[in-house]
Amino acid sequence: MRSTLFRTVSVGALGALIMAGAAQAAEKLRVGMTVSSTGSFALASQSGARGIDIWVDDVNKRGGIEIGGKKVPVEIVKLDDRSDKQMVTRVYENLISDEKVDLVFAPFGSTLTAAAATVTERHGKYMMVWSAASNDLYRQGFKYMVSGTQMPVSAILRASTELAKDLGVKKVAIIHSDEPYPAGEAEGGRELVKEAGMELVLLEKFPKGQKDFSTILQKVRASGAEALFPAAYEGDQISILRQMKQLNIHFPFVFMEYASTPQFAAAVGKDGAYIFSHTNYHPAINWAVTAGLNRQQFADAYKAKFPNAEFAPDYQTVLAYGAGVLTEEIIKKAGSTDAAALKKASLDLSDKVTVLAGPYAIDETGKQLKMPFPVLQAQTDGRLETVWPKDVATVKPVFPIPAWNKR
DSSP, X not given: OOOSSSOEEEOGGGHHHHHHTTOOGGXXXXXXXXXXXXXXXXXXXXXXXXXXXHHHHHHHHTTSEEETTEEEOXXXXXXXXXXXXXXXXXXXXXXXXXXXXXXXXXOSSHHHHHHHHHHHHHHXXXXXXXXXXXXXXXXXXXXXEEESSOOOGGGTTHHHHHHHHHHTOOEEEEEEESSHHHHHHHHHHHHHHHHTTOEEXXXXXXXXXXOOOHHHHHHHHXXXXXXXXXXXXXXXXXXXXXXXXXXXXXXXXXXXXXXXXXXXXXXXGGGGTTOEEXXXXXXXXXXXXXXXXXXXXXXXXXXXXXXXXXXXXXXXXXXXXXXXXXXXXXXXXXXXXXXXXXXXXXXXXXXSEEETTEEEOBOTTOOBOOOOOOEEEEOTTSOEEXXXXXXXXXXXXXXXXXXXXXX
């Protein structure tokens, strides 16, 4: 089944020349991906797709990717997955069998990526992951899947738990959606809380698609937790924060990873003040980039490409853009689009490339080992400031978070 919304083919700045000329299939690199038009992954998925678009434009402005001594333009083929893992398998089959793509980017999230990998592995196609971090994903023996930019889920809460400990938090509650990525984040959080010497007073899951969080939030309050970590996707975190205010439930420390995105801020407004989050895209974060655009160049490219965009770039945009840059470097290293050659090149480049999202390093399973995320805190005027680690902090964290009636 094809999408009408995301059935797009783009070749960036060289598009008109390529499509009008007599270029053959072998003279362009076809890369497939899916984007979610609806469902719980839509906002993050579409944010990532914009990062891929910037990479395609940039690489094609430079004449394409060099393969075997010849520059080949990139053509991106996007289809819709509607945040549905059953649909993902059909759509990736379509990308490979009908669209004849040379390689693919993964969909957003561990759930959809696992489904897509069953198809790409069967066809022997290389898949670059930009936002799927479930540890279980890398235990399934997928040979041609590499996480370019997403740190492992077990480490997602490392910086935020370090900050909580530094601020004097003693009791922590973790709640999570019953899905692979949030469950892995929660399990990793359990270990990180223990390492930090804090007490985990509640660890509880809620069903995927849950809308009413009143019962579990009241349970967290009753636990005596000083810090709440809801491991969930963006829509759930927005709903949890809204319902915390409606129920007048307050915690001195709240970490919501998606609170750094413009979409989250637009949804919750001033109620997002003081919430802790994380990102890899902030004026205080400037990696020594060795491949691709640096932060200012990326910001300029985003503004030029999406002058009327509803949302500014966020960390999902940067993760996907970085995955595109890494794909380019890996293809150049491999000199082909053969999946085995690409996997070997991926390993050869481990710990040797830094992109906008951060330093790249993987293990034999393709799991990302680096790409750290500093912690931010939303300010009352809507700004996001880095607060941890201390060497990149721009302000001191506000702790405890003021009660709802004191804001």
